[in-house]
Amino acid sequence: MKKRIGVVVDILMYLILVVQMMYVFIGNNVHELLGIGFFVCLIIHLCIKNWWAKTLLKKDKPASRRFFDVITALLLTTIIILMFSSMGVSRFLFTWFHVMGSADLHRYLATAVLTLSVIHGGMHGYWHAKRKKLAVSCIVIASVIAVALGIFGVPFLNRQRRSVEISYADKQPQETVEWQGEKPLVVYFTRIGNSNFEPDVDAVSGASLLMSDGEMMGNNQLLARMVCDITGFESEAITLKGEKYPSSYSDTIAVASDELKAQARPGIEPIDVSNYDSIILIYPLWWGSIPMPVATFLENNDFDGKTIYLIITHGSSGYGNTISEIEELCPTAEVVPGASIYCEDIPDAGDQLAELINSWNMGNK
Numbered sequence: 001m002k003k004r005i006g007v008v009v010d011i012l013m014y015l016i017l018v019v020q021m022m023y024v025f026i027g028n029n030v031h032e033l034l035g036i037g038f039f040v041c042l043i044i045h046l047c048i049k050n051w052w053a054k055t056l057l058k059k060d061k062p063a064s065r066r067f068f069d070v071i072t073a074l075l076l077t078t079i080i081i082l083m084f085s086s087m088g089v090s091r092f093l094f095t096w097f098h099v100m101g102s103a104d105l106h107r108y109l110a111t112a113v114l115t116l117s118v119i120h121g122g123m124h125g126y127w128h129a130k131r132k133k134l135a136v137s138c139i140v141i142a143s144v145i146a147v148a149l150g151i152f153g154v155p156f157l158n159r160q161r162r163s164v165e166i167s168y169a170d171k172q173p174q175e176t177v178e179w180q181g182e183k184p185l186v187v188y189f190t191r192i193g194n195s196n197f198e199p200d201v202d203a204v205s206g207a208s209l210l211m212s213d214g215e216m217m218g219n220n221q222l223l224a225r226m227v228c229d230i231t232g233f234e235s236e237a238i239t240l241k242g243e244k245y246p247s248s249y250s251d252t253i254a255v256a257s258d259e260l261k262a263q264a265r266p267g268i269e270p271i272d273v274s275n276y277d278s279i280i281l282i283y284p285l286w287w288g289s290i291p292m293p294v295a296t297f298l299e300n301n302d303f304d305g306k307t308i309y310l311i312i313t314h315g316s317s318g319y320g321n322t323i324s325e326i327e328e329l330c331p332t333a334e335v336v337p338g339a340s341i342y343c344e345d346i347p348d349a350g351d352q353l354a355e356l357i358n359s360w361n362m363g364n365k
């Protein structure tokens with residue numbers, strides 16, 4: 001009976017882990033409730049498999065058993081850290097918990113748990129398998145799939161399917177910063193305003209679309225608004241003059257890829273930076289690079305002796321090549337990387353932005 005419960009619980013745990021990765025389909029509240037379910041299953045699993053702890057310090061174990069012990073210890077530790085990170089990013093059950101609130105970190109920890117679980121479970125298969133080499137190959141392939149699912153699959157799904165509704169009043173940064181010296185201009189680029197979106201938002205496919213109080217907003221637009229609220233700076237959007245990007249996310253991806261390969265410079269409405277000593281450039285990562293309209297903006301202006309502070313948003317790849325690209329386009333400017341913000345962390349980035357601007361401000365004193 002105990003064994004049967006053990007098998008059912010183990011299968012449940014694997015199923016929950018995979019379903020949890022499909023966050024975009026199940027939504028936040030189901031994700032959090034399933035998370036609780038996972039930890040309940042874990043406790044049952046630990047009670048049933050308590051032989052592991054009892055035999056942990058036994059000597060003369062075969063190498064495969066020692067490897068299993070290391071993986072299991074790592075898995076347990078990662079699950080415990082994941083538990084805290086789950087509470088940190090909670091928007092339903094643990095909203096009072098404010099530590100480890102990075103969605104990016106949460107995803108990496110979940111990927112580590114899934115991968116270590118695959119190896120942990122795979123080792124039982126290895127012990128029973130007649131063809132050990134085949135068993136090892138299966139474990140390696142399953143682990144690679146688990147890593148790929150967490151690192152590429154989940155961000156891809158998020159980018160394709162996610163649309164988040166927020167109330168700006170809840171997210172508006174509370175802190176303000178008194179800037180020392182000449183105020184910078186905030187310049188941002190976002191898909192919103194540069195894409196052929198239908199008036200009906202539901203018809204829009206994809207990624208990174210925020211609804212702030214019923215108004216469609218781009219991630220970078222929201223960050224620009226936060227920066228301006230913190231500082232009182234002026235902002236300008238980089239806006240295409242000619243043809244806009246398609247409303248579909250995947251079509252935009254394709255167009256952006258062609259533009260990047262051709263190093264195109266799409267026409268944009270003029271932005272005059274001549275009256276500013278510095279700008280804060282807020283832009284998305286596109287194909288590991290700056291979007292080509294951002295390149296147009298940088299080429300169309302003279303940044304000699306100016307400071308360009310960078311804030312980038314991305315779907316998992318950080319700054320990509322953008323720092324060196326901007327340095328190359330503006331060789332006589334001082335380029336100061338500030339923050340690379342994962343798209344899921346954007347609505348809650350207010351405090352991080354205030355801290356960042358404060359640190360830049362300190363440099364001015």
Ligand SMILES: Cc1cc2nc3c(=O)[nH]c(=O)nc-3n(C[C@H](O)[C@H](O)[C@H](O)COP(=O)(O)O)c2cc1C
Nearest residue numbers: 190191208218219220285286287288313315316317
């Ligand atoms: C054309 C395109 C290409 C993208 N390429 C990448 C990429 O290479 N790596 C990445 O991590 N995110 C990538 N993303 C995701 C965006 O950087 C991310 O969703 C960003 O926050 C979107 O900002 P926006 O809503 O202001 O347009 C891409 C998005 C688009 C539309």
